[in-house]
Amino acid sequence: MTEMPRKPVPEPGPETKPYWDGLAEGRLLLQRCAGCGRIRHYPRPLCDACHSFEADWVPASGEARVHGWTVAHHPYHPAFRAELPYTLVTADLPEGVRLVAQLRDAGPEALRLGAVLRIGIEDNGEGQALPVLRLAGG
Amino acid sequence: MSLSGQAAVTGIGETDYRRDAGGRSVLRLQLEASLAAIADAGLAPREIDGIVLPMGTGGTVAEDFVTNLGIPDLRLSTTTPLGGAGAVAAVQCAVAAVAAGLCRHVLLPLGRTGRTGSRIGARIHQMPQFRTVGEFEAPAGALAPAQYYAPMARRHMELYGTTSRQLAEIAVTTRRHAILNGNASMTRPMSIEDHQASRLIADPLRLLDCSLESDGAAAVVVSAADIARDMPRPRVLVTGVAEGHPDSPSAITQRPDMTRLGLAKAAPRAFAMAGVTPADIQVAEIYDCFTYIVLCQIEDLGFCAKGEGGAFVEGGALGLGGRLPVNTHGGLLSQSHMAGMNHVIELVRQLRGEAGAAQVEGARLGLVTGYGDLGDGTVAIMARG
Numbered sequence: 001m002t003e004m005p006r007k008p009v010p011e012p013g014p015e016t017k018p019y020w021d022g023l024a025e026g027r028l029l030l031q032r033c034a035g036c037g038r039i040r041h042y043p044r045p046l047c048d049a050c051h052s053f054e055a056d057w058v059p060a061s062g063e064a065r066v067h068g069w070t071v072a073h074h075p076y077h078p079a080f081r082a083e084l085p086y087t088l089v090t091a092d093l094p095e096g097v098r099l100v101a102q103l104r105d106a107g108p109e110a111l112r113l114g115a116v117l118r119i120g121i122e123d124n125g126e127g128q129a130l131p132v133l134r135l136a137g138g
Numbered sequence: 139m140s141l142s143g144q145a146a147v148t149g150i151g152e153t154d155y156r157r158d159a160g161g162r163s164v165l166r167l168q169l170e171a172s173l174a175a176i177a178d179a180g181l182a183p184r185e186i187d188g189i190v191l192p193m194g195t196g197g198t199v200a201e202d203f204v205t206n207l208g209i210p211d212l213r214l215s216t217t218t219p220l221g222g223a224g225a226v227a228a229v230q231c232a233v234a235a236v237a238a239g240l241c242r243h244v245l246l247p248l249g250r251t252g253r254t255g256s257r258i259g260a261r262i263h264q265m266p267q268f269r270t271v272g273e274f275e276a277p278a279g280a281l282a283p284a285q286y287y288a289p290m291a292r293r294h295m296e297l298y299g300t301t302s303r304q305l306a307e308i309a310v311t312t313r314r315h316a317i318l319n320g321n322a323s324m325t326r327p328m329s330i331e332d333h334q335a336s337r338l339i340a341d342p343l344r345l346l347d348c349s350l351e352s353d354g355a356a357a358v359v360v361s362a363a364d365i366a367r368d369m370p371r372p373r374v375l376v377t378g379v380a381e382g383h384p385d386s387p388s389a390i391t392q393r394p395d396m397t398r399l400g401l402a403k404a405a406p407r408a409f410a411m412a413g414v415t416p417a418d419i420q421v422a423e424i425y426d427c428f429t430y431i432v433l434c435q436i437e438d439l440g441f442c443a444k445g446e447g448g449a450f451v452e453g454g455a456l457g458l459g460g461r462l463p464v465n466t467h468g469g470l471l472s473q474s475h476m477a478g479m480n481h482v483i484e485l486v487r488q489l490r491g492e493a494g495a496a497q498v499e500g501a502r503l504g505l506v507t508g509y510g511d512l513g514d515g516t517v518a519i520m521a522r523g
Contacts, residue, residue, distance in 0.1 A: 008263070008276040016273060042274045042389060068296075068396060070288035071341035076281040085338075088280050090289045090391050098391045100275045108341065113296045130278055 007079040009128055016043045018057050023129040026121050029057040030095055041097035064091035064117040064133060067098060071108050079126075089133050091117055101131040110135060142411045144237035146366035146375045147229070147520065149179025149359035150483040155321050155474035158254045159353035164196030167355035168249035169206055175357040176207075180370040181243060183207040186359070188214035188241030190231045192224035192248045193477055196255075203245065214241050221267065221510030222425050222470075223381070223400070224248075225478040229518050230379040232360035242362055248479040249355025267511040270388040284348060284428065286512065288340040290396045291430035295342060297397070298445035302342055304452060305429040306333035308464075309346045309471055311456045312426060316468025318495040323350055324472040347429040349470035356479035358486070372490045378412025378505075378519035380404035390512050399431075401507060401515025402438035409440070412519040414503065416440045419519075421488045421504040422462055423481035426469040431509050436462075439507070439517070458496060466496040478508045482518070489522045 012020045015031075022029035031043040035052025046053055068090040075081040087103040089111065099119070103111070116136040124130050151174025153159075153167050162170075176183050186209050189200040200215035214235050218227035225248055232244035262283065263272045271286060280286060294300045310330055316322035328346065336345040366373050382404030386393040409415060416439060424439075426432045433447040441462060442450040456464035467473050467484035474480055485506040487493045493501075502523075508516040 007279075008272070008281070010273045010277055012273070041392060042270050068289035068293040070280075070285055070292060070343075071338070072279055072285060073338040073341060074282075074284070076285070077279075080279050080281070083279065085341075086279055088278060088285065088289070090396075100280055100391050101278055113293070124277065128277060 005078045007124060007126055007128070008077065015045050019043050022057065023121055023131065026129070028060040028062070028119055028121065028131055030060050030097065031055050032058050039095045039097055060119060061094055062119045064093050064099060064119055066111050066113055066115040066117060067092045069103070069108060069111055089117070091133055099131055101133045104132045104134050106135050139237065140411055141233050141237050141379060142377050142413070143375050144363055145233040145360050146363050146373050147358050147482070147486045148243070148361040148366045148369050148371060149175040149177070149181065150486050151175030151178055152321065152356045152480065152483060153249070153354045155323050155352060155354045159251050164249050164251055164255070165198050165202050167353070168196070168198055168247040168357065171249060171355035171357040172203065172207065172245055172247045175245070175359050178371060179243070179359040179361065181359065184210055186243050186245045187211060188232065188235050188244035190228040190244060190246050191217045192228040192246060192479065193219060193221060196250050203247065214244065219267070220381070220508065220514040220516065222427055222477050223508035223510030223514040223516040225482055226379070226506060226508035226516035226518050227381050229360060229376060229482060230381055230516065233376050233379055236360060236362040242365055244360045245357060246360065246479070247355065247357040248477055250477070251353045252351040252475055253353045267388070271512070274389070275391065282340070284340040284343050286390055287428055287431065288343050290390060290434070291342050294397050294430065294434065298448065300433070300448035302334065302344070303330060304448040305347055305433065306330045307451045307454070308426070308429040308432050308456060309333050311454060312465045312469045312471045314457060315466050315496055316472035319468050319473060320494070322468040322473040323352060324468070343428055343430065349427045350472070350475045352475040354474050354476055356476040356483055358479065358482055372522060374486045374489045374520050375523050376518055377521045378408035378414070380408040380411065380517055382515045384513035384515070387512055387514065393513070397434060397444065399434055399438050399509065399513045399515050401435050401509065401517060404515050404517050405439045408517045408519050414519065418503055419462070419505055420501045421466060421485070421498040422464050423466070423485045423504070423506040424464050425478050425481060425507050425509040426465055426471050427509060429471070432464065435507055435509060438515070458498065463498045466493060466498060481506045485520055489520055
């Protein structure tokens with residue numbers, strides 16, 4: 001019996017683990033500089049504005065807006081083949097950073113720049129919690 | 139001190155791109171191209187005293203070239219790990235090295251077995267440049283360069299009305315040029331309709347928006363300008379060269395303006411160094427991993443304003459006799475994916491007057507760009523003289 005290849009999983013480091021732990025608990029957390037209060041994403045060791053290493057974590061508002069998107073048609077990884085085609089949305093968060101997540105419950109034809117989205121969190125079918133996006137009111 | 143005019147590309151060499159490597163190693167391919175470039179420069183291998191390796195592909199190191207070519211006194215060994223921007227970054231590095239008097243003749247070898255060896259799309263997550271997107275975007279299913287770049291193209295389309303048919307113009311013109319080249323992988327004619335009928339890979343990018351996965355190697359020799367005067371080939375001087383890194387270089391997602399590449403920072407510096415403007419450029423070899431990336435670079439180079447690239451490329455503008463002949467060799471889209479070293483070589487051929495059926499008549503000034511990883515940009519302006 002051949003084993004189905006698994007989807008890529010994050011390999012968190014010390015600076016990124018709280019983000020993934022938050023998702024596992026059902027919360028999208030964003031890293032906030034404890035020095036100047038700036039939200040940064042993706043999580044990393046140092047604030048590029050004030051150069052403080054100190055940071056804490058705050059929950060995202062859950063809102064987002066469409067910044068760009070692509071629809072995956074080619075099976076670059078066998079574990080995603082069954083999901084093709086899927087839509088990956090790049091979304092602006094009001095916190096000033098962006099998120100990439102799969103679109104749920106709508107196709108790409110419904111997308112417009114600036115359209116309002118809601119962030120959800122879903123298991124990827126293999127035990128990994130990931131953010132997903134839905135059109136607001138959809 | 140300006141680097142302008144301090145160095146010349148004195149030798150060019152390529153393997154056959156028409157078939158796979160037939161079991162030859164990456165090092166063997168790179169050595170074949172290197173010997174060809176060194177011979178073209180009229181040099182003996184022992185005269186090479188610097189090596190710049192443009193990218194990690196294939197895992198070769200300068201020591202391999204010292205050992206195989208019999209280089210007795212290598213004075214500089216370095217790498218330019220900027221992905222597809224690495225070839226032109228290596229030119230910048232070599233120009234700086236000869237201008238500073240560190241070296242006389244620097245060899246820049248690039249080669250890969252992208253078709254029969256490790257697939258280009260599969261290799262990227264082993265590269266540290268892709269570590270961030272590997273952790274935060276790959277789990278969602280954003281796995282390959284096409285998927286990272288496609289949202290830039292989509293946003294450009296939504297903001298400016300750019301169309302897939304405009305991207306097709308780039309693919310079709312590039313194929314037409316490849317057919318004129320005796321050493322191109324893709325030689326079957328392509329129409330706009332062929333492009334539009336090709337399958338979607340990462341919408342809006344279709345199969346015929348994507349570059350090839352190739353086996354082969356390409357190498358050049360960069361020499362000090364005063365020495366180059368007495369070398370056999372027509373002298374092609376590097377008159378402007380620059381490297382630029384985009385905002386948020388590790389994640390396109392977080393880039394304030396996703397339609398602006400690192401090249402937008404590099405281009406004004408290169409033009410200023412060369413003392414020319416985009417209007418002076420007679421031929422341009424523009425890194426074409428994807429059609430959209432060509433369109434975006436045409437804007438970032440200043441050939442037109444941001445958002446006007448779609449209209450700029452229409453009507454065969456990039457073809458021979460058009461307003462800006464681009465990728466006269468067939469590029470990564472249709473000649474071979476030599477990560478842009480084949481673009482450097484084609485520019486040198488054009489400026490020497492050795493481009494055969496694809497020769498831009500009277501070409502004396504041109505440019506070559508690189509685009510790498512998540513938006514690094516490089517550009518070299520060269521002139522016959």
